Amino acid sequence: MNKVLLTLGAALLLADASWAVKVRDKKSGKEVCLGVHGGVWPKHLLETRCGLSDCDRRKGLPMKFLAALILLPALGQAAxxxxxxxxxxxxxxxxxxxxxxxxxxxxxxxxxxxxxxxxxxxxxxxxxxxxxxxxxxxxxxxxxxxxxxxxxxxxxxxxxxxxxxxxxxxxxxxxxxxxxxxxxxxxxxxxxxxxxxxxxxxxxxxxxxxxxxxxxxxxxxxxxxxxxxxxxxxxxxxxxxxxxxxxxxxxxxxxxxxxxxxxxxxxxxxxxxxxxxxxxxx
Known part of the structure; x- marks a missing residue:
């Protein structure tokens, strides 16, 4: 079931060229980008260091990804x-x-x-x-x-x-x-x-x-x-x-x-x- 739900989330993400969100690295104190680039869905989320302009330009998580996150728990309990x-x-x-x-x-x-x-x-x-x-x-x-x-x-x-x-x-x-x-x-x-x-x-x-x-x-x-x-x-x-x-x-x-x-x-x-x-x- 989990594999099916993850596949659904991946399909929703593929429609977007890329996404990224700014987070702060607790060890270094530096801001980093957590994201996927070029519309490619990897086996796990890639954490990549990038400039603030890159994060700003990508404007955070797309709505399709947020929708997938909301739907996954509900789909997991479907009758x-x-x-x-x-x-x-x-x-x-x-x-x-x-x-x-x-x-x-x-x-x-x-x-x-x-x-x-x-x-x-x-x-x-x-x-x-x-x-x-x-x-x-x-x-x-x-x-x-x-x-x-x-x-x-x-x-x-x-x-x-x-x-x-x-x-x-x-x-x-x-x-x-x-x-x-x-x-x-x-x-x-x-x-x-x-x-x-x-x-x-x-x-x-x-x-x-x-x-x-x-x-x-x-x-x-x-x-x-x-x-x-x-x-x-x-x-x-x-x-x-x-x-x-x-x-x-x-x-x-x-x-x-x-x-x-x-x-x-x-x-x-x-x-x-x-x-x-x-x-x-x-």
Missing amino acids: TVFDGYEAYYEALPNRLFRDKGTELQPYSLEGDDVARHEWHGMAAGRQQRIDVRDGQLKINGRVLSPKRVKAFPDEVVSNSDLGLGTTVYFSKGWVCVENTPASASGTAVRHKAVYLIKQSGKQQQGWKLPSLFASCTAIRMQKGQVQFDKVTYRYLDGQDEPQGVMFKGYAIQGNKFVALGSLRSSTFVEPGNVYKFSVEPN
Whole structure:
């Protein structure tokens, strides 16, 4: 970032033939010129001794240089604008699922009207098969029992979560499935059911994560600990419409959800558009 900002300052200076300012050398007591001559931007500012007439003739720092000095701190703190939550999550470090997700495909059996969706193939170093039948998830031949799924507070494990449109992600020892039910409408489409499943031998353990603007791509692995965000709307006093969202960090410790204390704020940049937002730097 510093190199970029210095380059901007250099570009502004190149438009001027030269600049200089009078300063007094504390050791010698003599007045000297501190400046750049001939419109050349060196690797560092050159201090050159020169006559007073030279300093007077150059009349100090140009306004373009002063403007650059004023802009540098502001540019260094500029917020980043994201077109969608997936773009924001993909910019996060230490993501557990880095590959693109794969959407399950519908299929049917002769004489059976049960809704089925599946995918099979090579992923995370092994053959994988994911089946969803009437909302029940089966991973590599093993049904994930709802009793083995711990839901985040205010979330509910439901067979209506998975079906048409379900997308699966793989990482070594982990599977994640996500879906927005086809029946969702209005603001409900902002919620997505996200199930994280740990595969260990013949055992499976699952967690249902917070749903607002959720995604498997938002899950991180930090020092062996699974981390994710709970997204909530951010309101200003007296306002009915949200002004942005807050990303509050959580971790899975054992089988518990533990708040990390990390919090990032975002601001919607277009009225009525909750999918385009700016995020201030940490």
